Amino acid sequence: MKLVVVFTICVCLLFTVNADKKKDIRDYTEADLERLYQQWADEDDEEEDEFRRKPPRPPAEGFEFDPSKMSPQDMMKMAKKGKTLMIFAQLKGKPEMKETEKITTRWQQGLLNGNIQTERYVVSTDRALFLTKDGSLAWEIKDFLVQQPECLEVSFDNQKFPGLKSEL
Structure with missing residues (x-):
């Protein structure tokens, strides 16, 4: 029993002696500080080398921007990409x-189910605003909204689109 206690104490002392090997900053000599500074400088050089080693990204093969081959809607999507x-x-x-809130909430949820994030604001009793952070999604949002039976009209960018079941 005494042997186990003595062994345990020795192991504990061994760990405490190893834990105290860290030097206090006030005990550093000039040589220690110079060595530490050199280690930091070497690490900075390695990080800079990593950034420099990356080759420039080659342009995608076969990609040419030709506006004559694009539809006006595709050009508008490109222009609105990333804009609110x-x-x-x-x-x-x-x-x-209350009915407008309920209907527009259902529309917003339908858009969200299609992975289209929008913010919804009810402007008046028969009008709502859908705000998107990516304007290139506007045509998908419009296509969804005009198919809803309660939708009379959708408008953005001074363009009006009648709902599919509207009398316009």
């Missing part, structure tokens, strides 16, 4: 505010 865009949707009839 407001899309207005008008509902049929004279719905109350």
Whole structure:
């Protein structure tokens, strides 16, 4: 039993002696500080070398930008890519505010299910604003909204699109 206790104490002392090997900053000599500075400088050089070693990215093979081969809608999508865009949707009839909230929430959820993130604001009792951070998605949002039976009209960028089931 005494042997186990003595062995345990020796192991504990061994660990405490090894843990105290760290030197206090006040005990560093000039040579220690110079060695530490040299280590930092070497690590900085290695990081800079990593950035310099990466070759420039070659252009994609066969990729040529030719606007004559693009549709006007594709050009608009490129122009709106990454820009915030407001899309207005008008509902049929004279719905109350609660009904407008319910319908537009369902629309927003449908867009979200299609991986299209929008923010929704009810502007009036029959009008809502859908805000997207990527304007190139506007045409997908428009295509979804005009197919909804409650949608009278969708508009963005001074363009109006009637709903599929509207009397316009």
